[in-house]
Amino acid sequence: MELRDKIQKRDAKVAIIGLGYVGLPLAVDAAKAGFKVTGIDMQDSKVNLINNGKNYIGDVADDDLREVVKNKNLQAVKDFAIIKDMDVIVICVPTPLNKYKEPNISYVQNVSKEISKYIKKDSLVILESTTYPGTTEEIVQTEIEKSGLKAGDDFFLVFSPERVDPGNKKYKTHNIPKVIGGINERSSELASAFYGSFIEKTHIVSSPRVAEMTKLLENIFRIVNISMINELALLAGKMKIDIWEVIEAASTKPYGFMPFYPGPGLGGHCIPIDPFYLSWKAKEFDFYTRFISLAGEINDLMPHFVVTKVISALNSVKKSVNGSKILVLGVAYKKDIEDLRESPALKIIKDLIKKGADFSYNDNYVPELKLEDKIFKSEKFTADTLQKADCVLITTDHSYYDENLIVNNSKLIVDTRNVIKRRDLNNLFRL
Numbered sequence: 001m002e003l004r005d006k007i008q009k010r011d012a013k014v015a016i017i018g019l020g021y022v023g024l025p026l027a028v029d030a031a032k033a034g035f036k037v038t039g040i041d042m043q044d045s046k047v048n049l050i051n052n053g054k055n056y057i058g059d060v061a062d063d064d065l066r067e068v069v070k071n072k073n074l075q076a077v078k079d080f081a082i083i084k085d086m087d088v089i090v091i092c093v094p095t096p097l098n099k100y101k102e103p104n105i106s107y108v109q110n111v112s113k114e115i116s117k118y119i120k121k122d123s124l125v126i127l128e129s130t131t132y133p134g135t136t137e138e139i140v141q142t143e144i145e146k147s148g149l150k151a152g153d154d155f156f157l158v159f160s161p162e163r164v165d166p167g168n169k170k171y172k173t174h175n176i177p178k179v180i181g182g183i184n185e186r187s188s189e190l191a192s193a194f195y196g197s198f199i200e201k202t203h204i205v206s207s208p209r210v211a212e213m214t215k216l217l218e219n220i221f222r223i224v225n226i227s228m229i230n231e232l233a234l235l236a237g238k239m240k241i242d243i244w245e246v247i248e249a250a251s252t253k254p255y256g257f258m259p260f261y262p263g264p265g266l267g268g269h270c271i272p273i274d275p276f277y278l279s280w281k282a283k284e285f286d287f288y289t290r291f292i293s294l295a296g297e298i299n300d301l302m303p304h305f306v307v308t309k310v311i312s313a314l315n316s317v318k319k320s321v322n323g324s325k326i327l328v329l330g331v332a333y334k335k336d337i338e339d340l341r342e343s344p345a346l347k348i349i350k351d352l353i354k355k356g357a358d359f360s361y362n363d364n365y366v367p368e369l370k371l372e373d374k375i376f377k378s379e380k381f382t383a384d385t386l387q388k389a390d391c392v393l394i395t396t397d398h399s400y401y402d403e404n405l406i407v408n409n410s411k412l413i414v415d416t417r418n419v420i421k422r423r424d425l426n427n428l429f430r431l
């Protein structure tokens with residue numbers, strides 16, 4: 001098997017299409033494993049940064065990127081023509097939703113068309129972008145077979161879901177098992193040989209659809225459980241029960257329980273997005289995925305609920321949002337990362353500004369914030385900054401937030417992330 005030998009010997013030339021938070025870590029890891037990797041991205045900025053050894057993804061080590069660029073194991077281009085020399089082609093482009101929460105599969109479609117123009121015989125194509133079951137065969141295979149090559153014989157085709165947990169210090173590309181679903185056994189074996197050269201474990205399933213569904217199950221599991229705990233948090237609040245204490249107690253159960261935590265809403269580029277790829281596809285089968293829809297509704301409500309919490313907090317000291325100085329602590333969608341995508345903090349901030357709040361924020365991971373047509377700069381996290389605010393709203397639990405500093409210097413605190421563990425404060429309003 002020529003391609004298999006090339007992979008074993010690291011002679012296979014690898015193209016990674018889409019150099020974002022999935023594609024760049026993968027490109028660097030494959031390059032570190034000894035493959036000659038060419039990243040393809042439509043953005044000049046990304047291509048230039050990479051070719052100058054400049055990193056822009058938090059989960060990639062600057063030195064690693066610099067090293068593989070310096071030793072010429074990684075380069076970036078914009079032009080798809082390079083595909084004609086490639087043996088392994090991995091698609092890591094976005095699969096977003098449009099404003100009606102319907103899949104926008106155009107990036108995958110367009111890239112598949114480009115690959116079809118240049119693909120050579122006996123190459124391996126892998127789709128990593130999270131999508132609905134059927135995409136690999138209905139979109140990628142259909143487009144690439146327009147080249148005249150037959151999937152499974154003339155080229156090999158696999159779906160292998162990306163599994164990236166931004167900011168996770170323990171689980172990186174190399175130690176997160178890789179699920180692989182090929183359109184035939186040879187496809188799966190080749191993908192397993194490729195990933196197996198820099199990922200500790202691979203897990204082969206019987207088809208791309210199983211692999212596509214696996215990824216969706218992982219993320220639907222999260223969105224449903226996060227929305228469930230958000231709903232219980234709303235109820236517990238009304239019942240004057242501390243939901244955080246309840247979760248801590250339930251977590252003592254050594255089996256059959258996994259803690260999820262209430263929050264200001266659901267951010268990130270995966271959990272609020274991916275499940276709606278399945279609910280959309282399900283309609284083709286006259287099937288309505290009610291858990292996903294309900295989860296989406298509850299999570300979408302949380303930012304509004306947080307704004308009402310701020311209103312209640314200010315009301316308790318006879319103040320209105322209008323004209324009050326509100327300091328938001330944390331705008332990233334989760335702790336200790338810089339990513340703003342779908343961040344619930346942004347929805348909350350826009351609503352507060354619309355209500356007349358005098359808004360400022362601190363987020364050491366996000367030095368400046370562009371909202372509508374204004375640019376805000378992150379304030380220093382100091383006693384002075386806290387004292388100036390009429391109300392401090394904690395929306396992201398970055399590790400650097402010091403509970404005592406906040407408690408000792410804030411007039412009012414709305415805490416959506418259980419940063420303030422003390423329960424004896426009458427100026428503290430919590431989820």
Ligand code: SAJ
Pocket residue numbers: 130162163164165166218219222226259260261262263264265266267268269270271333334335
């Ligand atoms: N969140 C809660 N309560 C929780 C957990 C999360 O409110 O108990 C919120 C977070 O604050 C965040 C959002 O949900 O706004 C999503 O958080 P997440 O922990 O699911 O992390 P993501 O979206 O950055 O990455 C996830 C991966 N994370 C984990 O498994 C912990 C994983 O689900 C996927 O590998 C990845 O998305 C992906 O690429 O799909």
